[in-house]
Amino acid sequence: MTSKYKEKIGAIIIYLTLLVVALFCLVPFFFLLISSLRPGVEMIQNGISFQIDFSALNLKNYWLLVEGKDGIYPLWYINSVIITVAHTVFSLLFTSMVGYGLAIYNFKGKNLIFTIVLVVMMIPVEILILPLYKLAISIDLIDSYMGVILPFVVTPTCIFFFRQYAMSLPRELLDAGRIDGCGEFKIFFQIMMPLMLPAFGAMGILQAMSSWNSFVWPLIVLRSTDMLTLPIGLQSLITPYGNNYDLLFPGAVMSVIPIMILFIINQKAFISGLTVGGVKG
Amino acid sequence: MLEPPVVALNKSYNRLSKIKTLFACQKKAPYLFVLPFVVSFLVFFLYPIISTVIMSFQRIDGPESITFIGLKNYKNLINPHFFNALWVTTRYTFWTMLVLIPLPLLLAVFLNKKTTIGKKYFKSAFFMPALTSVIVAGLFFRLAFGEQETTLVNSILGVFGIKPMVWLQDPEGSMFAMVLLCTWRWLGVNIIYFLSGLQGIPVELYESASIDGANEIQQFWHITLPSLKPVIMYVLTISVYGGYSMFAESFALWSGPRSPGEIGMTIVNYLYQEGFNNNNLGFASAIGITLFVLVMIVNVIQLWVSGFFKKEGV
Structure with a gap:
């Protein structure tokens, strides 16, 4: 009797905690969405609040996204898409090669390179922004797509993940390929790469998300208004002379949507992508 | 033939x-x-690191006028602004660790229980904030912590009879806002880390423990916690270096590197302000190197504690 009673109390505590935290996680999305439908003046007066005039909600702000500020928002969107796609594709190509190379072959310097990968993984990029900025100026990368992508295209986290994945590839295939006269790169691209597809899925999503949301480096390397990505563009709307909430909220909502869709389609790949390194031990 | x-x-x-x-x-x-x-690595990591080290010993007034000034930049670090940045960053790191380790661990344990219904939905809900950019999160928290009486946080406090507060102009209030923003975005990720750790613990351990009469709380202390040590160490490390290199959260809350009375000034914020706004390249490099050393010390301690060097040595 008492143990059953205890169990019930336990269950109530568990669900109550889970519900409260879930609410905490979801409430901001609700308010971002509602705020995107409200006139910006109300946001300046009241901030984000519980007092919502539901009859005044409308889609006008979304129309402003296309028309307002000479259609700058769609331009930011295009920039973000181009940068994210290019960054993801090149990053997957290079990091899978490196990870595979580290996993399959034995060669001089292998351990050193792998240790460097691990060390670089542990160093925050923020430390490098100043010298990287100087470097970007001297090799003419400022204010270009290339400048955003190039310094961070060979991501150590992805290398680590691909290496772990490639360790379990069947070596017999390597020998079989060699006997058939395939070169090492042909073996990689035609035999091994297809076997690594799940890893490409997880890393592709991780890379696309971090590129889409990337803030610190693009903030520094992108200068002109029409070159900005979404996070930097949205940030630039907040000025000392007035905040364009009419544009900010729908802009923020639209920027979250593509990642949301990816997440809903392939939740598993997201989660396995994000636990890289967590299962190192 | x-x-x-x-x-x-x-x-x-x-x-x-x-x-x-x-x-x-x-x-x-x-x-x-x-x-x-x-x-x-050579072009975008080693070269920049070396060039920062060199710059940190220089006074740079322009591409043509560079003078070597020895340790002067490092001596200049002894000033109230840097100490304030160090203090803000340390407090921030401390609080994020205090929240973002026990809470996700507890939630992961709840989600890992066989009897819990709707795990999938809870997991998705917890994870969703991790999909947003720091700017989107900052937009919400900036206005939810607004100074008006009507804002979310102030009206919730009003229910308990607490007077509205000007959150983002108060050192404690703004620290709370920064930690909450970070918690919102990282809770789900840490939950996933702990969940993957929990799933690696063999079920037999729990079975034999419950046969021996251990209750759930005892099982948690004697089986779950020790088994999760590697994951806890990992989350601890990323919390420390994430905390010490914090920049974007503060930038998003005050929409720039400046905050009233420098209440949101972190080390990287200070670096950004000195390097990009004040054009003090040498001094900013010294800040960067100091942060680099700080983070490396933490990493080495973590690797040492978790026995990385022992494994390699033997």
């Missing part, structure tokens, strides 16, 4: 030379595979 001896010899010679070239190729191939990383 028998082949004429010459043809057979020729064939085997051909094969031999083919194997020879393959071997040569096999020796080179690995280096070609890792080349992208080596190039990227």
